[in-house]
Structures are given as C-alpha cells and as structure tokens.
Amino acid sequence: MPRIESTAARLAKLGFADAATSARLVETAGVELGDLLEALVGAADPDLALASLTRLAEREPAALDRLRADATLRERTLALFGVSAALGDHLVRHPDQLDRLALPGLGEARAELLRAVGADPGDAEPRATGSAALVDLRVAYRGRLAHVAARDLAGLATLQEVTAELSDLAGAALEAALAIARTEVGSGDARLAVIGMGKCGARELNYISDVDVIFVAEPREGADETKALRAATRLAQAMMRACSAATAEGSLWEVDAGLRPEGRSGPLVRTLASHLAYYRRWAKTWEFQALLKARPVAGDPELGEEYVGAVNELVWSAATRDNFVEDVQAMRRRVEAHVRAEGEREIKLGPGGLRDIEFAVQLLQLVHGRLDPLLRRRATLSALAALSRGGYVGRDDSRGLAEAYTFLRRVEHLLQLHRLRRTHVLPEDPADLRRLGRALGMQTDPVGEFTTRWKRHAGQARRLHEKLFYRPLLQAVARLPETETRLSASAAEARLGALGYVDPQGALRHIAALASGVSRRAAIQRTLLPVMLGWFADTPDPDAALLGFRQVSEKLGATPWYLRLLRDETAVAQRMAHVLGTSRYATQLLMHAPEAVAMLGGDDDLAVRPAQALLGEASAAVSRYTDEAETAVAAVRALRRRELFRTAVADLSGLIDIERVGVALSTLNDVTLQAALDAAIAKVSAERRGELPTRFAIIAMGRLGGMESSYASDADVMFVHDPVEGAAERDATDAAFAVANEVRRLLALPAPDPPLLIDPDLRPEGRQGPLVRTLASYRAYYARWSSPWESQALLRARFSAGDAGLGAAFAAMVDELRYPAGGISDDAVRQIRRLKARMEAERLPRGADPALHTKLGRGGLSDVEWVAQLLQLRHAGERPSLRTTRTLEALRAAVVEGLLDPADEAVLAEAWRCASGVRDAIMLVKGRPGDSVPTGARERRHLARALGYPPDGSEDFLDDYRRVTRRARRVVDRVFYDG
Template sequence: MPRIESTAARLAKLGFADGARAARLVEAAGVDLDDLLPALVDAADPDLALTSLTRLAERDPAALDAIRADERVRTRLVAVLGVSAALGEHLVRHPGHVELLAVQDLPEPRADLLRAVGADPAEEDPRADEADALVALRVAYRGRLLRLAALDLTGELTLSEVTGELSDLAGAALEGALAIARAEVGDDDVRLAVIGMGKCGARELNYISDVDVIFVAEPRDGADETKALRTATRLAQAMMRACSAATPEGALWEVDAGLRPEGRSGPLVRTLASHLAYYRRWAKTWEFQALLKARPVAGDAELGEAYVSAVNELVWSAATRPHFVEDVQAMRRRVEEHVRAEGERELKLGPGGLRDIEFAVQLLQLVHGRLDQLLRRRATLPALAALSRGGYVGRDDSRSLAEAYTFLRQVEHLLQLHRLRRTHLLPTAPEDLRRLGRAFGAHTDPVGEFTARWKRHAREARRLHEKLFYRPLLEAVARLPESEARLSTTAAAARLQALGYVDPEGALRHLAALTTGVSRRAAIQRTLLPVMLGWFADSPDPDTGLLGFRQISDKLGTTPWYLRLLRDETAVAARLARVLGTSRYATGLLMNAPEAVGMLGSDADLAPRPADALLGELSAAVSRHGGHAEPAVAAVRAVRRRELFRTAVADISGLLEIEPVGVVLSALNDVTIQAALDVALSKVAADRGAPVPTRFAVIAMGRLGGMECSYASDADVMFVHSPLGDEREATDAAFAVANELRRLLALPAPDPPLIVDPDLRPEGRQGPLVRTLASYRAYYARWSSPWESQALLRARFSAGDAALGAEFAVMVDEIRYPAGGLNEDAVREIRRLKARMEAERLPRGADPGLHTKLGPGGLSDVEWVAQLLQLRHAHDRPTLRTPRTLQALRAAVAERLLDATDEATLAESWSFASRIRDAIMLVKGRPGDSVPADALERRRLAQTLGYPPDGSEDFLDDYRRVTRRARQVVERVFYGS
C-alpha cells in the first residue's frame, strides 16, 4: 500500500489527473513505468493513455516489449492513446496493429483494402462471405487510421497531408465497399463512377465525417440504359450499406448522396447527360458551389473524369448567373440561423467557424476563378494561397485565415479522434478542454491557454469573413447618395467586380471617401469616377490605381485647378488613370510632386527637355540656396524626380522607344551630376578657404557611359583630375570633391537617390578613388587587362572640366581601340571571361532563360558581341567608336563586319530585354532582372508592355523566341561556333 501511495503522489505531480487511480492501474497490470513515463507525461491525457496501455498489456503482454524496444513506436502509440479512447479500444481488440506504428511505408490504401475484402485480382481465393468482408474492411481501415493518427499527433505530417491521406483512405474504403457490392449485385451491364464531394472531393476530409458522393453511370456497349441504371442504383445502395452497416467492428461512416440533383428526392444514380441537363436548366447557386469540390474517388475512373471535366465548365461560369453573390450570402445566413442554438461552440457552422472561412474562399474563387484558372483549387488552404498570390486577398488576411483554419481543423480532429464520432461541437467539460489544451502543447494552464487561442482565431476568422464575404462590393456602394451620384449602385457593382481588387473593402473605402458628401469636390468626383473606374479596369493593376488616385486627390483635392483639370481635360484624367494603374514607380514619384499632374495634358508636355535647358534650371535652383550644399542638391534632386516622372509617363504612354529612354535618363543623370559637382566644388573650396587647386572631371562608365541608363541604374563613373599646383594638395582636394559629390546625391530624402559608383576604376575598390591623368596613363600602359579595355569602350565625359574629359578620352583611345586590333590570345581571353560570367554570375535559383541581363540572348550577350567587334576593328574604322551598343551594331553593318539580319536579331533582343527591365521597375517600383515567375506579376508586366490582359503566355513565348534567335547569332559571331 505505501508503494501505491508513493507512486500515486509521483504521478499526480507529473500531471495525471487521478494519481491514485493511475497507480492502481500500474500495480494491477504490473507495468514498469521507467521506460514509459516520459511519453505518458507528454500525452494529451496521461490518465487515458495509461488506461488504454494497461488494458493492452493485459490483452497482450508481449505488446509492451515491442513498445519498449522502439522509441518511435512508443512515442506514436502514447500520443494516440492520450487522445483517442476509440483507437485504444481498437488496439485492445487487435494488439497486432501496434506493429503498424513501426512500419515506414504502407502499401497504397486502395490495393490494401481491396485485398482485405478479397477483391484483389492477384488473390486466387477471393473472400466469399460478405459479413467477413465487411469486418475485414473495417479492421484494415482502422489499422491505417491508427497509423495516420499517430503520424498526425506526433507532428510528422502537416494538416494538408493528414486530410489528403484521410481522403485517399476514404476513397479506398469506397472502392472496397463497391467491390463487396459488385459481388452481391454484379455489374455486367453498367459502368458506375463515384464522385467525391465536399471535403472528400477536396482531399480535406475529417477523421469521422459523412462522405458526400454523387453517382454517375453509363450503360456498357449494347446494354439497355434503363436496366443499367437499375443495376447501378442497386450497386450504389449496396456500396452505401457496406460502409454504414453495423458489424462487430462497428461502422465506417455514412455515405451521403444528398448533394445529387434534386437532393434526396431525385434518382440516386443518373447518366452524365442527365446530370448535365439538370445543371444547365434547374440547378441552384449552391449546387455549383458544391461542385467546385467534385473529384472521382471510386469506380470507373474514366467516367468520373468525364463527369468532372463536364461540370467544371458550368462551375466556373456560375458567377455570371443573376444574383449569384446574393444567393451565396443568403445561404450562409440560413446556415447561421440553423445553428444559432449552439452559438460559438459550433466549430464548423458557428460564427468564426470553418464554414465562415470556406464560404469566403469559395465565393472569391467562384467570382474570380472564371477568368483566373490559377484559383481553381478544390481544397481550402491551396485555394486561399492562390487567392493571396493572385492579389485577391491581402497577404496578412490570407495568413490569418490560414492559421485560423488550420487551428480549427486540428481541434475538430482531436474532438473526433476521442470517440471516433462525428462532432464539431466544442466541449464544456474541463477534462475535455484540458485534453485539447495539452494536445496543443499547453501544460501550465491548458484550459485557459486553449480557450484564449480558440477565441482569438474565431474572432479573426469572423472579422475576415465579414470583410471578404459580405462587404466588398455591396454595402460601401450603397453608401453613395443616390440622389446626387451619377454612379449607380448597379453600375458601380459591375465595375468594381470587373476590377478584381486585392483589397475590395479598402478599394470601396477609397470610393466612399472620394464621393461622400455634398461638397463641390465630392460632386465632381462622382462625375469623374464612373468613367475613371473603366480606365482603371483597363490598366494592369486597377487596385493600386484607385489607391493612388485617392492619395493624389487627398493632396490636391482642395486645389481649385486639380479637379477642374480632370473634369474638363479628359486626356489628363485618362492618362492619370493609366499611369496610376500601371506604375508604382511613377505613382511614388508623383506622391512627392503631385503638381506634376499638370504635365499629363498633352504629348508635347511629356517630350524630353533639352539637356542645356535642364542644366540652366538646375544651376538656377542651386544659386537660390546661396552656398548651402544640402538644400541646393535637394532642389536638384527634386527637379530630377519631376523629369523621371515625365520620362516614365512618356514611356508608359508609348511616346518613347527604349533607346531614347536610355538617352534621356542618361542625360538627366549627367546634368544632375554636373549640378551636384558644382555644389561639391563650392563646398570644398569654402571648407579650404581657397579655390580647389585642380581641374576635375567625371567620366561616365557602364550604362551611363553608353547612354543606356534604366530607371534603376546607378551612375558608374571614374574621377580624373589635373593638378594646378602641388600634386598632393590637389589630390586631397579632388578626393574631398568626389566624396562630397557622392554623399550629396545619396542623402536620405523624399526624392530618389543617384548612387555614384566608382568601382570600375583601376584596381576597383582597392584603388585610389581619384587619379590624375598621368596616373591613369601609367596604370593602363603597364597593367591594363582585356576586360578593362572592354570597360573603357563606354567611357565618355559626363561632368566637370570638359577639356580634361576630352584629354582623358584621347588617352584611353589607344587602350580601347588598340592598333591592329586584338590578337587571338586576347580574343580567347574575352571569350573565356564571357563564358565564366555566364556560369558564375547568374543568381542562384534564377531561370537563365528568363534573366534579361545574363541569360541566353540577353543584354550581356548582345553587348559583348558589339564590344568584341569594337575591340577588333575600331582602330581602323572610326565609325565603330561609340559607347552605345545599338549604334555600334549599326556601324558594324555599315562596315560589313556584321550581317544586317544578325544586327536586327541582336537589336530586337537587346531592346526587348531592356524594355522588360525598365517595365519591371515601373510596375513594381523596385528593380529586377528576371521575368517574374508569379503569374499575376507577369500578367501586369505583359500588359504594361502592350500585351492584352490574357497575353501573358504570348509575352513569355515572344521573349523566349527573340532571345533564342539572338543567342544563335552570339554563338556564331562572338564564340565563332
């Protein structure tokens, strides 16, 4: 007795609810706790686990030896026994199933269950007794269920994997039941397919649930249809009985065919043609929502696939039916009324329950999936992820819904596993809540922690359900004053639905903010918006467009000219909608200079301004700040921002081709550097108390040197100076000027920085930031390598002392245009460098075929062809002496160094790749070198480049075709293949 009391105290301290009872069980069964106690302590219900374990030991003492011998088996078994009394009972009846917990991989469930009922074609002696087959089916099913629960409860499978396995196991059981039915009825004259619906069809089944099905049948060749349907009906009935019949091993679950046409009043089995006739003429909205989950699960697979393929066309056009959205919402409200008595404890149908999440996801799928095939997923979590990726649901909302759904499903599973009974009702008994809390890892206060977590997820699920399911289109539109609004509720709803907002509630909030009230501003907006919504809808990203429009309107709406301009100048409003709905980059520029809306009125206002005029404006802006360096350069950068916006709008509007865009952006960077250099020179002179004792020039390199800058380009440069006196003093001053220039143009500010990058200088980052002309000459004479000669092909004067820049150009001509051209060793070295770059510089994980810079046929390929031609021939053929890629290729054709067809192929690929890089920056507001893998981003990019909304794949095909042809030219002209 003292030993039992000691054990009882020990067990109670370790978390057993009834230590004394647990101690008596241990004593009676003679169980040695030393090996089992750690696993029992971690169990959701240690008392329940110990009870089942002692019963198992009494039934089969050898089972404990197997458990002790294998830690994995021990962990899995105790996890199951601590949750499921029903599976504990199963193990007591079938202790040999402990061995299933040690098996790494089981056979495919369909073959396993068919073998159990004697329907395996490989079996020579099929089972003849139906009662035995029914029992065998249940035993085999529950054995696999035991192992699946063990993997689930130990965290070895994700929720999606568990529900998928449960669905496959249910399909296997239906196949086994159908085999039993065939033995009873026969099926010589009919083909029968079983279509899984609901969670079974979506592969997200619970542990215990009615399995929803629809039966479709066709007579075999030559058979009478009426007789065949009679046979099919008897087969279906027998199959359903085989699953639900009571046996010594209990039943599996109910097979529910209530989702069939006409419900329980309709025929149990129909032909495919009969199904389609019904759906086309009589089906209600909810039936199409149910068919979204349809999947063949048993029987004739070919017929099942034909059924699903046929009904899918109807499912994804259902959203066009009159009152579709209202019907779905009304059905959800009816369900909520039906379960009002259980209130929030109903995990499935109550507020914040699983149905809230599922209905919201399904409605969004059905509305948007008509046009976006990526949304056509059966299961809730994959569908939610697709909606998030496509921009139909915000990332945070999607994440919250997924977390809530996963938690609620896991709770549901734990409830059902306990007794293997169909339930969705959260218990109130403390011991049941304690078991749930401990199953989720809460040991300090399992009841309190579990309850708080459940309520948090339920509240969030309900909030997001209401946001996505009820309010996106109707309520906000209804707030518009009908007496004044020209934007009718019907028209607004149709337009907004066409836009496909990422955040529908937010978009409608913008509309309400713009149009609500009796002010003149609101009245003009109500006049504008019916038309502008159509223009937004035609842009690649209407949601961002409307958001940008509200932000611009908030800044300028009280300015008298702004709304008058939009109302009276249709071209301004149309172009503004196009820009805001296309380019996050241009929208960001406009936010800090909203008055630039005024330049949208005509094409002439968007024409690039001459560099001389810009430089004069920048010089005037600098002079207004009287020697204050930072404000002066801030003014310079503000002008640059405005000109970047002008260029971006002209680009988006198709007024500039890609080559002139590069020239305009490069010239803008030149004058910006010149104005900032003037400020830096003045600042250094003021700090020294004397003029800067050297001439100073900025040499453009890279894309800046080639007049090929993109919106995202840094300014690649080298700094050269020529002392007017003491060289050391001059070098120190030049170094200060270069650093000040870089600092001023990179300061944090509302305007985009211009990063001045000097890394192409001799010796790279290890070399001096600034050199004299003589120092450059000495370095290149002694140390210059082929790649540096190649880099110098783009060198040109950018800013500073023009005479010094000209001297530098003359000095490097002998390096970049070598007399006699390149020898074969140098050519081979350049080819090796190019091959190495292709192999090593491509970012990890990038698809080479979609990388615009380093991929086959991309920018690098074309540029190296032009540069090799220049290095080999420019000394003798001065027309090749240009820093610009396309000009060099055209000159090569004129010099008969390159075939005109090859030049056209290379130029097309270079231009296409450059347009894509610029478009990525325009669309996303951040740089990128690869064609996006994400379908929504690629669609927006393609539309920005002029493709129709459904032209994303055409865009991809065009790019692959153009770059493939260019690469063939590169192989032949550059590599000599």
C-alpha cells in the same frame, strides 16, 4: 395627263413625299381609292403604303371594300404598309391573310404552324412532307409575323409583348421544322430537345434574326447511346435546313448552334451528362453568361426543362469560379473593342448600342444573382427592373436605360421590318429617317426629332458602365442623402471583386474617404469617381490605382486646378488612371511631385526635354543656393523626380522606344551629376576660401556611359582631375577628393525620390584604388597594368560632367587602349571569352532561370553587349565608325563595315531591346529593380500589360521573350565564341 396632274396635286396637299410617282400608281392601278387616300396620310411612309395598297387592289379589288368597312383592319393594314415593303409584298401574294390583321389574336402559333406543314399536334407520327411543307411553313409564319407587326405599328402592343410573341412564333417554327425533319430522317431512338439561347431564349427576339439554339439528346430507354446521338444529330441538321432552305417564299432565318460547348468545333448534339461535364470543367464565364437566356423552345419538353434546371445551378455559381474576374474583364474588353470598331450609326454594336446595355445587365446578374434569386430573369428589361428593385442599380439610371433600350429596340424593329432584312445600321437618307420618325409618332419634324432622341438615348447608354457599375457604389459608402435604394456593403464588395478589385473592402474605404461630405471637393469627386473607377478596373492593378488616386487627391485636393483639370480634361484623368494602375514607380514619383499631374494632358507635354534646357534649369537651381549645397541638390533632385515621371509616363504610353528611354535617363543623370558637381565645387571652394586648384571631370561608365541607363541604374563613373598650372599636386588631390566625396554625399542624402547612387568600382584597382586620379595617373596605370577587361570597360567611357576639356583629354587618352591599332591579340580574345563563360557559370544568382534572366541569362543584355564589344576591340582601331559607347550603334556600324550579317544584327538588337524593355518594366511595375522575368502569374501578367500586351497576353509575352532570346543566344554562340 391632266387627271394624273390633279391627282398628284391632291396627293401633294395630303403630304405625300413623291406625289407625281404616287399619282401614276393610282392611275395605273385603275381603282378608285377615294377616302382611303386621306387615311394613308397617317402612315409612316404614305408613298410606300400607297404602292402596296394599289398592288393589293389590282390583285384583290374586293380588299378595298373590306378596308373601308373595317376601321381596325384599315388602321393596322395601312400602318403595316407604311413601314414594311416586305410584308406588304407578302399580303399582296396572299390576300387571304389580310382579314386576319384585324383579329385581336390568332390562337396558339405552334398548333397553326404544325397544321400548316401537315403535322397534327396530337399525332405521334407527323405527316409533314417535302418542299411543299417548307413553303407552307413560310407562308403561315409570315402571316402571323404580319399580324404581330400590324398590332405593333398600330401601337396596340408593348415592346415586351411584341418580342415575346416573336420568340414564341420562332419556337413554333422550330417545332414545325422539327416535324418536317422527322419525316425526312426519322428520329430513331433519340429524344431531342431544342434549347433557345440569346434573344430567342429570353423571349426578346427581333423581327428578323438568327435563332441561337443548343441541342441536347438522350437515348430512349434501352437504346444504344451512340446510335441515338447519331440519329439526333441527323434530326437537328435536317431541322436547321428546314428553316434556312431557300424556297419560292424565301427562307425563315438561320439556326445558329455556335453557342454549344466547344462552339463550332464541338459536336452538334450532346447528352445532358456531356453538357454538364463540359460546363463544370471547361466552360468560360461568357458561356455561363449565354446560358442566362437558356429556355426549352422545341422538341422533348421534359428533357429541355431538365437541361435548363441543371445548367441554372452552374450559371448562378459562376461568380465563384476561378478566373471569373479575368474572364469578366476580358469579356468587357472584347465588347468595348467591338463597340469602338463599329460606327456610331450601328445601334446594336455601336457605342451606347444594344449589345452594350445587354452585356452590362447580364454581368450584374451573374455577380449578384448567386445570392439574390429575384435577379434570375432572362429578358433584359425585366432583369434591369429587378436590379433596380433590389438596389443594385439606381432607379433613375435604370429608368433612363430602360427607355434607351426600348427606343433602340423599336428602331431596330422598324429598320428590319422595311425589307425583312437583318440590319442594325441607321440610314442617312432623310426619306428613310422620316419614315422611322413618323412610325415612332413624330409628326412635326420627324427627321430632326428622331435624330435628337436617338443621340440622347445613345449618349445615355454610352455612359452605362458608370451608371450601372460604379455610381451605386458611391451611394453605398459615401453617406449621401437617401435618394435611392442603397446598395448593400456585401453587394458593393461583390461588384468590386467582379470588376477586378482584390481588396473590395479597402476600395470601399477609399471611395468613402474621397466622396463623402458636402464640400465642393467631395461633390466633384462624386462626379469623377464613377468614371475613374471604370478606368482603374481596366488597369492591371485597380486597387493600387484607387489608392494612388486617393493619396494624390489628398495632397492636391485643396488645389483649385487639380480636380477641375480631371473633371474637364478627360485625357488627363484617363492617363492618370492608367499610370496609377500600372506603375508603382511612377505612382511613387507622383506622390512626391503631385503637380506633375498637369503634364498628363497631351503627348507634347510628355516629350523628352533637351539636355540644354535641363542643364539651364538645374544650373539656375544651384545658383540660387550657392551657400547651401544640400538645398541646391534637393532642388535638382526635385527636377530629376519630375523628369523621371515624364519619361516613365511617356514610356508607359508608348510614346518613346527603349533606346530613347535610355538616352533620356542617361541625359537626366548627366544633368544631375553636373548640378551635384557644381554644388560640391562651390562648397569645397568656399571651405578652402579660394578657387579649386584642379580641373575636375566625371567620366560615365557602364550603362550610363552607353546612354543606356535604366530606371534602376546606378551611376557608374570614374573621377579624374588635373591640377591647374602652379598648383601643388597634394593640394590639388586633396581638393579633388573633397569634391568627389561631396558629390557622393549630396546624391546619397535621404530624399523622397529614387536615388542616383554613385558607383566608382570600375576605376583602376577597383575598391582598393584611389577614388580620384590625375589624368597622368590614369595614363600610367593603363600603360603598365591594364588587362583586357579594363579595355573592354573603357569602351563605354564617356565624358559626363565637369571640365569638358579634361573629359575630352581623358577620352583621347583611353582611345589607344580601347581602339588598339590592329585590334587586340588572339590571347586577349581568348581571355575575354573565358571571362564571359565564367561570368555565366558563377555570377547568375542562385535559383535564377538562365532563360529568364534579362542581364546574365541566355540571349540577355550581357550576351548582346559582349558581342558588340568584342567586335569593337578587334576592329575599331581600323574602323572609326565602330567608336561609339552605345551597343546598338556599334552593332549597326558592324553591319555597315561588313563585320556582322544584317540578319544577325536584327536578332541581337531585338533581344537587347526586349531584355532592356523587360528590365525597365519590372522597375516601373514593382517600384523596385529586378533582373528576372517574374515566375508568378499575377506579377507576370502585370508586367506584360506594362509592355503593351493585351490583358490575356501573359503567356504570349513569355513565349516571345523565350523565342527572342533563344535566337539571340544562337547568334552569340556563333559570332562571339566561334567567330
């Protein structure tokens, strides 16, 4: 025990983390390590290195003498033992391979591995046999792997040299596995080439990784193609098994052929002609991106070179193919979504990880490599260097990203070497972090220094889209001092086109206008634009987003808070980009109320404001301009413009559903009508030099009455007045007409915002009837002339503005008509059904698809609303819960009353929400109203995005709309026409 304690004390002084355990290892081994203990101190993990060293000494005592005698062998062995427990285990099992670590090189790997499996490289008929060959292959492979790792960990090879050796070693293993496969199944009359893909193809393979391949085969001269392909498929399958099979020495790695045409659903082996036919007709852009890395690695070398030469022509023309932009955007979104789903400690797929960098470099190669052959490199670092030399990427950015990539790859290698397991997750255990830091040369504070460097490099890589894609665009057009190689105009246009900008030349003009010059404003824009351009590219219409951003910036650029807000508040800038690139309607509102940018920061700022707050603000605006009705209403319309923008952004951001949108817009319209009415009454009263001789109210009808206004809705209203006591009826009527006409005039004045047009056509006698009636006149008309359709229209009648008492009196007066005791007659029901059928036949616009018209089409708004209204006309007299102006509330009440099956209500409500949402989205996207789902693919794609579908969800949206409305129509046929 005292001896163990003294050894432990010595080890502790030398810096061993677990000196007691290591001391027991030394004493148990019974060997004298002497000066080797001090040599262990330089290992990344001295305790780990000691564990392998003592086991080696027990197995092969003479190994210690060789380590003492050979400084090169000692340095490499201890460096390896201090990082890789797995390769330490291998050398303990095979001490005969230890001396090879000191050699500068081991010769050609392919020849060695072929000899290991009994296949002389020069033999036409290999003699590799059975499970013994599999074991021998693994032993030889790991021996060479240990040699690469030892030189790597001793700092004697660069990352690129290490990955190239690992890739060549994998190719040699594939060749040896192919030799084993030939002895197992033969090769028949087939020539088979194995094409390395991914990191293997690019000669940047990891220590442990799946090896991606594609198989191509041709029949030998005069042979039958079908038989040859069957033989080649058996050979490929046997080769894959030879690599992945478990043995006493483990397995090599999985051979993954998932990148082949049609993926795992396609044949494992194809002829060259079959490959080319697929790529020319069916391949997606991501497949050409994968083919950037293609390289022959095993099998028939001539066939392999022929394959790569043929596909290269297709790879470098991929940027000219249809749907290239859409494919690129979809690929970027998939990568970014995957990246966001991973934790930040995932150095491959996490934010700022290796996959992020590799994808970005490959995309730039595809965009610019068609015209610049110097960019046609397989490996990431060499491609990044070529992009920098060609001026496609800034030199500083290229250098920084290369450093980040190199650091992350070295960390990845250290993680995998420890247990020879495929992992990319940084450990949290300080002991593991200490080993990583020391292996990278960090001695003073390995854990702290490693963590700092990792976060710095990951953060740098996380901003790579800004750096690689967008910052060089500013250099190209902003007339900045020549600090870097300038991206050419044609290259800048190609890049913007690949990122989704339809008018790259126009986009470059906007960028130049925003970022050129030496002003503080231009300097901030140069900071903002690389980020904003990326966000614009993620919207349905990047060109519109950039144009809108320029217009708003020019209006607000001199305002101190604007650019500072965008620079400092990421959420504001990102939401602004989304709005500008999605909605022309919202953009137009922002053009005339640019200060509304300030409300984009948080969801709370986009919450719908209460009616009383809006009324108070509108009333204050009118009271400030009592003698200027036009100015008062202009102020109220500015308020309306701002609140429309708030509602539109909340809608686009998914913060409010379609019912709440309708309520918010209807409330805003009520407030606007009240303010216009107040201004009109003030003006008419001033002109008449006295109080108005009549009470006046505005009755909301149609969608306004139902609190279901859309962005494109007119204000369907009726005007009612009631002379005050003692007033002459003629005088009262003249005053009421003056007020009604003034309200219409004020709201129709030209202004830079969406108008609120008054539509009074639902009044008695329509356009032929008087614009304003007294309450008594309405009562007389309805008592004598009312038809079923007018009763139906009055179901939506609701007090909107003016004299609340008069509004309530009007509502009570029409209740008898719209909620008749005992319900409407069977004859009235038949009339309503006939009217509905006639509307379907006559009012649908010519050429409109009945399945896609949101208002009058099958299963659209009219269908659902007429079902609700017929239920109300028949039953609301006895069922007060049905007495509502709102469609969905009426349907829900009908379920409670047992008048409608809950399943039918769910179908109808879904269709109403869907059609209303589409109708609103058309207005938001296009900036003008429309009732039909667009037939053009681009417009429909924009509409689907605004409705929350993914970028490739246009067809899903169309299918959903057809399905929902088709189901609703079946319910309408049963409940409305047959019920």
